[in-house]
Amino acid sequence: MAVPFKASYPLFLCFILFCGVNCTEFEVGGHEGWVVPKTKDNAQMFNQWAAQNRFKIDDTLLFKYEKDSVMEVTEEEYEKCVSTRPLFFSNNGNTVFKVDRPGLFFFISGVRGHCERGQKMIIKVLDIEATPSPQYENGTAPKPHSKSGVAELTPMRIMTASTVFVMATFFLQLYV
Structure with missing residues (x-):
């Protein structure tokens, strides 16, 4: 017996809300990761990296x-x-x-001497819903980060298990 579509309205609303959630995971420092800058010229490398990205509530920062x-x-x-x-x-x-x-969020390395050598970063998180900007270097597309040559998706879109569950439940109710 098919469930009337009207009974699916609340589930449909949940589906729309969950699909509208758009959070991004940023790999701090790109492919180099959270490291001590190699030279004094690179002392602002993390703040330069942060300035190239747009952060919003529910985004995550991955420090490797x-x-x-x-x-x-x-x-x-x-x-x-x-x-x-x-x-x-x-x-x-x-x-x-x-x-x-x-x-504003302020990050430093906890290892003595690393912060003084530039391993620190400030990020600014927007108060509004924002579309995440891709991590571009000098206006070019992101480069592959893996040794296999396959491009990693950074920032990557995250679809949670609950989103998949809600979507599956919604479509099952339509066709049951």
């Missing part, structure tokens, strides 16, 4: 690194390159940080 850490700190701690009580700390080498509010 070896033998290091990442901390979210206050503006004062960012300027001093030191924090005894970071707002966020991780040292697992593959840190995902979810942006949960608009405004």
Whole structure:
């Protein structure tokens, strides 16, 4: 027996809302990752990278690194390159940080000397719904990041399991 379409209206609304969610995962620093800049000329490399991207609430930052850490700190701690009580700390080498509010976020390395050498970053998160901008270098398309030559999707669109579930349930109700 088919379910009347009117009974599917609430589910259809959920489908539209979930499909409208558009969050992006940004790999901090691009293919080089969260590393100490090699030269003093590159001391602003993370802030330059951040300036090329548009961040919004629910986006995630992926910090990839070896033998290091990442901390979210206050503006004062960012300027001093030191924090005894970071707002966020991780040292697992593959840190995902979810942006949960608009405004400025300040990040530094927790390893002594790394922040002073340029391993720090400020991101600005927009207060409005924004379409994410692709990560372009010098106006060219993103380059492949993997050794196999296959381009990685950065920033990548994220479709959650709940979105897939809602979509499947909606279409099943239409045809059952």
